Amino acid sequence: MTTTRRSERSRRAILDAALELLADTGYPDLTIEAIAARAGVGKQTIYRWWRGKGAVILEALVDGGVTDMTLPDTGDLRADLRTVIRATVAEFADPKLSATTRAITIETLADEALAEQVRDQLLRPQLTAVKERLSRGEIREGVDLDLVVELLFGPIYHRWLLRNGPLTEEYADQLVELTMAACLRNG
Incomplete structure (x- = not known):
């Protein structure tokens, strides 16, 4: 029993250290x-539990509640989506947050297991929350809600990944307006 508690304590120390260092140094550095030193564990302990720093950071983010997404439901889908899409755009526009997301995205290109974890633990819960909000009756019958979610978020990822335009509140609002014009029962 002591071993389990010690392991959980070490796990928690590693995840906390990883997030602290991420804030201090950024993902590339x-x-x-450094995580092992700050957590007071050997680096072999980290490698025994995770494949690399991408997996450690992913678990720290998930464990820290980054996937606990509750969407607003004011009764006005357009306004609720504007809030969510503006927040997403702001996150991608933030240089420090964006650097971490970009680095993990790059790692997922070479590591299918990490890509699957990112999809299942980070992206899917957030996108599912949006899909659930869309399903409350304001979208036209027969519209594929997964596709609506892609219409909302796909352009953000595209613009962010290729750096081919600014990520602003105005851009977020335009995405919501165009998507809603195509999908709402009453346009």
Whole structure:
């Protein structure tokens, strides 16, 4: 029983250290060695539980509640989506947050297991929350809600990934307006 508690304590120390270092140094300069030193564990402990720093950061983010997404439901779908899409755009426009997301995205290109974890633990819960909000009767009958979610978020990822335009509140509002014009029962 003591081993389990010690392991949970070490796990928590590692995740906390990873988030603290991420805030201090940013993702590119974050190392397993630095996480281990700050957490007071050997780096072999980290490698025993995670494949690399991307997996550690992902678990720290998920464990920290980053996927606990509750969408507003004011009764006005357009306004609720504007709030969510503006927040998403702001997150992607933030240089520090964006650097971490970009680095993890790059790691997912070479690591299918990490890509699957990011999809299942980080993206899917957030996108499912949006889909559930869309399903409350304001979208036209027969519209594919998964496609609506892609219409809302796909352009953000595209613009962010290719850096081909600014990520602003105005851009977020335009995405919501165009999507709603195509999908709402009463346009």
